[in-house]
Amino acid sequence: MAEISVVHTADNHLDYSFKYRHRLMDRKRDFWESFMEVLDYVLRVKPDLFLISGDLYHRINPRNPPRAHALRYFRMISQHTRIFMVGGHHDTPKSEAEGLSPLAVIEEAGYGRLFRNVGSVEAEELKVKGFHVCVSGMSYPHGWKPGVYNVSGIPIDGDINIFMVHGNIQGFPSYYESEPVIGADSFPRGLHYVAAGHLHKHQVDRVSGATVCYPGSTERTSFREYGDEKGFVHLTLDEDGLKELRFIKVRTRPMASVKIKVEGDVSIQSAIRGKLSSLTDREAMVRVKISGFVPRKVIDSYRREDILKEYEGKYFLFVLDDADLLPQEEKIPAVKFTSPLKAFQEYIDKLILEEKDEKEREILLIAR
Incomplete structure (x- = not known):
């Protein structure tokens, strides 16, 4: 037919x-x-x-x-x-x-x-x-x-x-x-x-x-x-x-998208190197998406520019997406808020309790 x-x-x-x-x-x-x-x-x-x-x-x-x-x-x-x-x-x-x-x-x-x-x-x-x-x-x-x-x-x-x-x-x-x-x-x-x-x-x-x-x-x-x-x-x-x-x-430019989730006290650079160690195609376009909650000190030690410099010559294109890499919430010690006058009185009371000399105690009591 x-x-x-x-x-x-x-x-x-x-x-x-x-x-x-x-x-x-x-x-x-x-x-x-x-x-x-x-x-x-x-x-x-x-x-x-x-x-x-x-x-x-x-x-x-x-x-x-x-x-x-x-x-x-x-x-x-x-x-x-x-x-x-x-x-x-x-x-x-x-x-x-x-x-x-x-x-x-x-x-x-x-x-x-x-x-x-x-x-x-x-x-x-x-x-x-x-x-x-x-x-x-x-x-x-x-x-x-x-x-x-x-x-x-x-x-x-x-x-x-x-x-x-x-x-x-x-x-x-x-x-x-x-x-x-x-x-x-x-x-x-x-x-x-x-x-x-x-x-x-x-x-x-x-x-x-x-x-x-x-x-x-x-x-x-x-x-x-x-x-x-x-x-x-x-x-x-x-x-x-x-x-x-x-x-x-049809044949196309090789492409790789690598997802890395981190947590805790880790080296971000080492995590990236570990994932990319087996990716050796120099003609590939590579994107790394890194996410997770890590301590503030990990964020502070993270050197994004160093990673980009290290990998930009290893692939046709290297893109680093770290928008979802965030610091962990840190607990801040509770602070007791009071008035300056109240704080001064509490300080003097503490000195009175700790003072052994009677004359000094009398002076502190007058000051209070």
């Missing part, structure tokens, strides 16, 4: 911004190399459709080198594969002042179709291997406020119907709070595949009969993604829906 072949990616974040400036260009290269694995795969297998569900670029005005590299690949891919795109949170303009999405350059060059509308659906119909395929989508709606929105007008006019979107979809776990959510009721019966972006963790589920898939990002953007595998998906569809879906991993 005939079926169409689709490669779906999202959240590639080319020209990534990295707050650790000494590693900025290296991290930009990491994001490009991970995405290049997707592009090389598409060139090799020649799917019918290549779907990019937003945040291809990390910003609205990426530098020229990543644009030029991407265009070179898209030109080659477009010779055998139809490319469809929607804008994401990072590469959709928020206003007219920001101009066009950088994805528009790919469309204007004739290499793909960008669904530019925000908050409303556009569609294109095409013939693929004898199937009438309807691909629709909308770009990220910056104007939406937090809440649940039902998207109307998703077409189901084809033998195979695909909808592309970038954002939170109801029912899918998200890192992002206080953002708009696309309601599950948006997807009509007869829709076969929802090519979603925005969530960086790969997730797949069925909603109203359609397969909803987040391929996840192709590189980790923060330590909260530690442990998540990164990649893209290759799927096949026919008029009955999804036939097969494979998650294909």
Whole structure:
């Protein structure tokens, strides 16, 4: 039986911004190399459709080198594969002042179709291997406020119907709070595949009969993604829906997150050294999270700058998070508060009791 072949990616974040400036260009290269694995795969297998569900670029005005590299690949891919795109949170303009999405350059060059509308659906119909395929989508709606929105007008006019979107979809776990959510009721019966972006963790589920898939990002953007595998998906569809879906991993920068809990009279430096002794990958990004309640003298002897200096050259990046390292509560002896006059009287009374000489006692009694 005939079926169409689709490669779906999202959240590639080319020209990534990295707050650790000494590693900025290296991290930009990491994001490009991970995405290049997707592009090389598409060139090799020649799917019918290549779907990019937003945040291809990390910003609205990426530098020229990543644009030029991407265009070179898209030109080659477009010779055998139809490319469809929607804008994401990072590469959709928020206003007219920001101009066009950088994805528009790919469309204007004739290499793909960008669904530019925000908050409303556009569609294109095409013939693929004898199937009438309807691909629709909308770009990220910056104007939406937090809440649940039902998207109307998703077409189901084809033998195979695909909808592309970038954002939170109801029912899918998200890192992002206080953002708009696309309601599950948006997807009509007869829709076969929802090519979603925005969530960086790969997730797949069925909603109203359609397969909803987040391929996840192709590189980790923060330590909260530690442990998540990164990649893209290759799927096949026919008029009955999804036939097969494979998650294909890409290589990423090694990452390690080490948690250390301390208590009592310990050496924080020694605790860190002990945990990191077996971590020898110099290309890794390493975060140490240290927490616990320790005596004040331990805090006073803790030398954060010395630890940073010791490990900054041992790894690609070393981050020390000690926000939850706190001093123990110390008991303060109770102090009896009294008036100066009362304190003086009590002092004189004490001297009178201790004085043996009668004349001195009389003087103290007069003073009292």
